[in-house]
Amino acid sequence: MKVLKSLQFAVVALAANCLALSASAQDNTLLGAGSTFVYPLFSKIFAEYGKTHDVKVNYQSIGSGGGILQLTNKTVDFGGSDAPLNAEQAKKIGAPVLHIPMASGAVVITYNIPGFNGALKLTGKDLADIYLGKITNWNNPEIAAANKGVKLPDVPIVVVHRSDGSGTSFIFTDYLTKVNEEWAKKVGKASAVNWPAGLGGKGNEGVAGLVKQTPGAIGYNELAYAIQNKMPYASVQNKSGKFITPTLATTTASSNVELPPNAEVSLTNTDNPKGYPITSFTWALIYKDQKYSDRSAARAKMLLQLMWYNIHEGQKNCEPLNYAPLSKSALKVAEKLLKSATYGGKAIL
Amino acid sequence: MKHKRLDLSYSQLRWETVFKRILWIMSAILLVLVIGILATLIVQSMPSIKSLGIKFLWGKIWDPVNNIYGAYPFLIGTILTSFTALIISIPFSYAIAIYLGEYNPKGWLSNLLKNTIELIAAVPSVIYGFWGLSVLVPIIRVFEAKIGVAPYGVGVFTSSLVLAVMIIPYAASLGTSLIRMVPSPLKEGAYALGATRFEVIRSVILPYTRSGLFAGILLSLGRALGETMAVAMLIGNTSAIAHSIKDAFFGPGNTMASVIANEFTEADHTVYLSALIELGLVLFVVTVIINLIGKKIIMSYTNN
Numbered sequence: 001m002k003v004l005k006s007l008q009f010a011v012v013a014l015a016a017n018c019l020a021l022s023a024s025a026q027d028n029t030l031l032g033a034g035s036t037f038v039y040p041l042f043s044k045i046f047a048e049y050g051k052t053h054d055v056k057v058n059y060q061s062i063g064s065g066g067g068i069l070q071l072t073n074k075t076v077d078f079g080g081s082d083a084p085l086n087a088e089q090a091k092k093i094g095a096p097v098l099h100i101p102m103a104s105g106a107v108v109i110t111y112n113i114p115g116f117n118g119a120l121k122l123t124g125k126d127l128a129d130i131y132l133g134k135i136t137n138w139n140n141p142e143i144a145a146a147n148k149g150v151k152l153p154d155v156p157i158v159v160v161h162r163s164d165g166s167g168t169s170f171i172f173t174d175y176l177t178k179v180n181e182e183w184a185k186k187v188g189k190a191s192a193v194n195w196p197a198g199l200g201g202k203g204n205e206g207v208a209g210l211v212k213q214t215p216g217a218i219g220y221n222e223l224a225y226a227i228q229n230k231m232p233y234a235s236v237q238n239k240s241g242k243f244i245t246p247t248l249a250t251t252t253a254s255s256n257v258e259l260p261p262n263a264e265v266s267l268t269n270t271d272n273p274k275g276y277p278i279t280s281f282t283w284a285l286i287y288k289d290q291k292y293s294d295r296s297a298a299r300a301k302m303l304l305q306l307m308w309y310n311i312h313e314g315q316k317n318c319e320p321l322n323y324a325p326l327s328k329s330a331l332k333v334a335e336k337l338l339k340s341a342t343y344g345g346k347a348i349l
Numbered sequence: 350m351k352h353k354r355l356d357l358s359y360s361q362l363r364w365e366t367v368f369k370r371i372l373w374i375m376s377a378i379l380l381v382l383v384i385g386i387l388a389t390l391i392v393q394s395m396p397s398i399k400s401l402g403i404k405f406l407w408g409k410i411w412d413p414v415n416n417i418y419g420a421y422p423f424l425i426g427t428i429l430t431s432f433t434a435l436i437i438s439i440p441f442s443y444a445i446a447i448y449l450g451e452y453n454p455k456g457w458l459s460n461l462l463k464n465t466i467e468l469i470a471a472v473p474s475v476i477y478g479f480w481g482l483s484v485l486v487p488i489i490r491v492f493e494a495k496i497g498v499a500p501y502g503v504g505v506f507t508s509s510l511v512l513a514v515m516i517i518p519y520a521a522s523l524g525t526s527l528i529r530m531v532p533s534p535l536k537e538g539a540y541a542l543g544a545t546r547f548e549v550i551r552s553v554i555l556p557y558t559r560s561g562l563f564a565g566i567l568l569s570l571g572r573a574l575g576e577t578m579a580v581a582m583l584i585g586n587t588s589a590i591a592h593s594i595k596d597a598f599f600g601p602g603n604t605m606a607s608v609i610a611n612e613f614t615e616a617d618h619t620v621y622l623s624a625l626i627e628l629g630l631v632l633f634v635v636t637v638i639i640n641l642i643g644k645k646i647i648m649s650y651t652n653n
Contacts, residue, residue: 063614165612188415190413197589213490
């Protein structure tokens with residue numbers, strides 16, 4: 001009996017302890033969820049921020065769609081997404097949401113052509129034709145026309161795409177939709193589409209694995225992933241007709257153009273002649289009016305200060321982690337957006 | 350003395366009722382759980398059923414952009430991979446069951462083998478997927494180049510091979526236990542009549558354990574139908590329908606479980622999400638139908 005009593009006591013004490021802990025944790029812990037792409041960057045920035053400020057950030061990388069859902073249910077302070085809200089999501093969320101650019105990323109075309117060690121050049125139209133299943137061999141004259149002076153072998157092309165729904169696929173198909181009419185008509189853009197040709201690999205590692213193993217394969221990966229895994233990637237022709245090698249600098253350049261004030265913009269096929277054409281922002285999503293549910297003004301301010309830090313001091317963490325930092329015009333838009341956030345109608349920052 | 354006996358039987362009786370109730374509650378919970386899952390699937394797939402109707406089952410196009418969804422390619426893929434895997438696995442699981450049940454039921458070698466086979470079932474499926482991708486796929490690719498099909502490496506055949514390995518332990522373990530339980534008088538009788546070991550197995554052990562062995566196979570099949578991760582990594586994930594039998598078998602395909610796993614997290618509009626849930630419902634129904642057919646077959650065996 002004594003044992004039982006003391007056990008009961010221990011359980012009660014433990015529960016009380018937990019409650020106390022979670023209550024105090026809630027005061028200075030901000031919650032976020034969403035994009036897996038931005039997760040490494042966010043965790044680094046938030047760790048740095050935690051060193052100088054009394055704020056903890058708990059960010060769960062559950063995918064952009066999941067992050068938007070959590071924000072809709074108001075269970076997180078901010079969402080992370082690689083694509084702007086679509087019409088249905090915006091309708092469901094019911095209140096204005098700010099899209100704050102956090103960094104940008106590029107999708108690169110990886111390949112494995114036996115007996116070819118040079119740098120491949122591709123035009124957007126040819127890329128779409130390959131993914132449509134119309135160009136099926138590496139020695140196709142269309143590809144040869146873009147690669148003057150090098151000889152591509154007579155090897156059938158094996159098309160590899162993502163099998164899981166992902167922001168990477170969204171950026172890639174968004175680009176193809178802009179540069180090839182047939183693609184726009186037949187396939188369109190989404191995080192998962194009805195692929196006309198090829199194999200599906202699960203995740204960045206699945207696509208990379210298939211490309212590395214299969215002779216003649218072409219695939220697409222995040223720039224950071226391709227750099228870390230030392231995969232060859234192609235230069236892609238941009239709107240101005242130049243073949244641009246994807247780097248952090250050319251990715252940043254792609255967003256250094258006139259941007260709309262809400263930053264909900266697709267950067268693919270950029271107007272900047274120095275910009276790589278298959279890029280995108282990754283956004284943090286927050287409600288424009290921070291007074292909802294039972295949020296305190298202090299919490300709203302804490303969130304906005306964190307976001308402000310992200311787009312300023314936080315940007316220095318981008319390059320070591322292979323993210324492209326925000327361009328000048330992107331930073332300007334992001335600052336304005338953050339200043340437009342309100343709490344019960346009053347500006348926060 | 351008599352009084353005490355009565356006391357005892359009261360408490361015995363009480364425990365009898367309590368025990369019976371516990372059993373009853375446990376089974377009721379399970380039943381409610383299954384019905385709950387079915388109900389959830391039906392309710393959640395309503396938007397998709399309303400917008401697509403019955404042609405969801407034989408629609409051949411899966412196009413999230415235009416909101417057209419058809420389960421046919423995945424239905425075929427699921428059934429093709431599961432049954433191929435089953436056919437590949439049966440000789441192995443039967444051989445293992447007979448060897449461990451009859452030829453070598455005791456001793457260190459038998460224990461080692463039995464533990465190894467149980468270990469096969471304990472390996473997480475993502476490990477099988479990874480192993481398949483890095484070891485099996487290159488080998489299959491060479492093989493495919495030799496027989497003159499497109500050498501992708503990944504595809505229905507590759508996932509069936511890996512699935513076969515994954516499902517062997519289920520039929521093998523059950524088979525081993527059943528064969529060990531065959532009464533020795535039956536076997537001794539056959540030996541006494543001059544039967545050889547093979548003849549004993551063929552005409553005494555196998556007929557005696559037939560329905561049990563079949564139940565083991567059914568267990569394996571259930572596992573193959575629902576397997577997700579390893580298949581998603583190895584099947585090539587395309588919803589295009591193959592044009593020839595050779596292509597359907599060696600080429601890439603897709604299964605219901607792997608589509609759900611691949612696309613669920615980023616399904617960003619109502620009908621899309623609902624179509625994925627309806628796919629789950631179809632998988633549920635297919636599994637139930639196959640199980641019912643299996644039960645029927647077992648029943649007819651036992652009646653004979």
